[in-house]
Amino acid sequence: MPEKLTEIPKPKAASYKGGRKIYLVASMFGFQGVPDELKSKLETYWADVRSQIDNLEQSLTKITRVYHEGVFESGETGLESVSNINSYAHPFINTLCKSTATLESLEDKVLVQEEYDWRICSSAGLTSEKVYSLIVKNLEESTAKRWAHASKVIDSTIPKEEAALLIVNENHKIQFPADIQVFYVSPPSFDAVKRWVDDQIRLMVEAQQKSANAADSESAKTPDKANEEPAKPENGDGEDEPTIYPY
DSSP states (O other): OOOOGGGSOOOOGGGGOSSEEEEEEEOOOOOTTOOHHHHHHHHHHHHHHHHHHHHHHHHSOOEEEEEETTOOOOHHHHHHHHHHHOTTTHHHHHHHHHHTOEEOOOOOHHHHHHHHHHHHHHTSOOOOHHHHHHHHHHHHHHHHHHHHHHHHHHHHHSOTTOEEEEEEOTTOOOOOOTTEEEEEEOOHHHHHHHHHHHHHHHHHHHHHHHHHHHHHHHHHHSOOGGGSOOOOOBOTTSSBOOOOOOO
16 A cells, blocks of 8 residues: 555655755846835745755755856856846855855856847747748757756766755756756745736736727727718809819
């Protein structure tokens, strides 16, 4: 008879002690000028992430490498990039790098730019199916190259028996080496941020639809003057003015 899920004992931390590890965190960015409500949710998310990472370091392995998507330089220059693109995570990462960790360059700038440009092309209003298919093919290839590069960097820079922090979007395509154990760090506050963003997108779409419907309704009420016959000029007696030919 199979054991009930509630009766299956949790594996002890000691069983994860050996080997290389990645603590995987979903990136959540917040740019300058974001609403206070979102700002509060982002601050809570990164505080929760930091707490869970602290627990993993205490029970498993200290972090010696840090990777962040969109960062093309290592060390102090890379930390400046993190500060620019993810100010909410920067204090946490900076603390790690002043202690046991080193920030590594994760991505190749040329590959990221190439993927970005193909993605922009794919969202353009194209009319040719052949051209669109070509763009999609190139986008898929550039995306594969981008994440293959990141996978190679991770494999070559995490030493044996050590752990790394990886901050990357949840739709990444990184293939992790077989000997690396991956621990997903996803506090409940992550879902709170996603729900807020999804709600704002839904409200924006509804507002756009409402505006479009109002414009269509107004257009239907307006007579089509182009199809109206032009009024004929009349003389004082109510009769049509005679046409004068320049002979």
